[in-house]
């Protein structure tokens with residue numbers, strides 16, 4: 001009798017979104033099946049007690065000898081991420097290939113005639129190389145930490161001004177080690193696009209820098225969804241309307257997982273609007289100021305009075321870096337959070353940054369250390385307006401009732417296609 005087990009095997013699966021994705025697109029139950037040791041992976045494959053599985057790190061090569069039939073594409077890449085059990089016979093496929101090709105196509109990245117630099121020599125490197133080669137890339141360079149074989153060192157790769165497309169296939173910048181980056185996009189004068197297979201956070205440090213540099217930048221989230229949809233076609237033996245399903249599922253899940261960060265002048269309504277918005281969007285509400293008070297055990301006016309603004313900014317940056325890594329949150333920030341570009345990038349990594357604008361005379365001032373006196377507040381506004389403008393991705397005018405502001409914020413989020 002055919003077993004009905006569907007799921008994902010891999011070494012560590014704590015942060016995989018595959019269960020949510022598969023259960024959105026098909027009607028089977030999908031299990032995360034961590035197999036920490038190779039011995040466990042061997043037993044699992046020998047038993048064949050599953051209907052269909054996905055395979056992730058570190059077993060994409062390991063599973064190949066257990067398959068009775070391996071799709072030629074998967075064979076030539078040397079990695080299988082999808083196995084279907086048909087009457088006891090195992091059929092292996094690679095849907096990461098189509099997933100990465102989808103990601104590139106969805107962002108208008110065409111490899112034909114281009115010089116591509118691939119970061120990393122691990123499992124995904126061969127999949128990405130195959131897509132670039134089949135897409136007609138002129139030259140494919142690889143960079144790695146050791147520079148072994150044909151690979152360049154990262155420092156050498158920075159001296160290749162001909163590079164037009166960069167693809168990161170390493171886990172660098174991935175949760176929880178966010179903020180790390182192997183190379184600086186600014187070193188590449190001919191750069192057109194950067195793709196990163198990492199999907200958590202949505203925008204790695206590499207992608208945030210690429211965006212700041214003004215080139216196309218896309219993370220691995222749509223690739224993850226696409227490879228799952230293509231795998232579901234193999235699992236069910238049915239053709240799906242992939243062109244419609246992939247963007248729809250990506251969009252829905254991104255909205256579900258995204259953070260909304262709220263910035264703006266002291267007393268403009270960030271905490272009040274933020275708390276109501278979190279309820280409406282079914283997200284966790286985090287007030288950064290309250291979180292700093294909770295973690296330090298001191299209230300903010302006391303921190304300013306006793307340790308000064310610089311000390312407060314350090315607490316703020318540390319707490320923000322931790323909070324902004326998680327997802328499905330509305331984060332109301334303190335008014336000065338945008339003074340540091342690192343804070344701004346931390347906010348942008350997982351969703352939109354909403355700038356709440358409120359007329360100066362309506363700003364609340366009580367208990368706010370930097371809001372003393374009308375002239376000082378006006379000066380603060382003049383200094384900070386360009387910073388809020390640069391840090392934000394959407395603007396909310398808070399000049400009507402509170403209810404209107406919250407409704408407008410919900411609408412801005414739901415119609416945000418950039419996230």
Ligand SMILES: Nc1ncnc2c1ncn2[C@@H]1O[C@H](COP(=O)(O)OP(=O)(O)OP(=O)(O)O)[C@@H](O)[C@H]1O
Nearest residue numbers: 265266267268269270271272273335364400401402
């Ligand atoms: N549209 C509005 N109508 C009426 N009151 C408002 C409106 N928006 C905000 N407020 C009020 O303004 C005050 C300040 O709001 P809130 O504390 O949310 O600001 P904040 O931006 O979080 O301040 P801080 O910078 O100190 O964190 C609150 O009393 C809030 O109820």
Ligand SMILES: O=C(O)C1=C[C@@H](O)[C@@H](O)[C@H](O)C1
Nearest residue numbers: 016017018054055056081096
């Ligand atoms: O993290 C995940 O859930 C996955 C990642 C990729 O390896 C995919 O190939 C795999 O199917 C699922």
Ligand SMILES: [Mg+2]
Nearest residue numbers: 270271289332
């Ligand atoms: Mg507040």
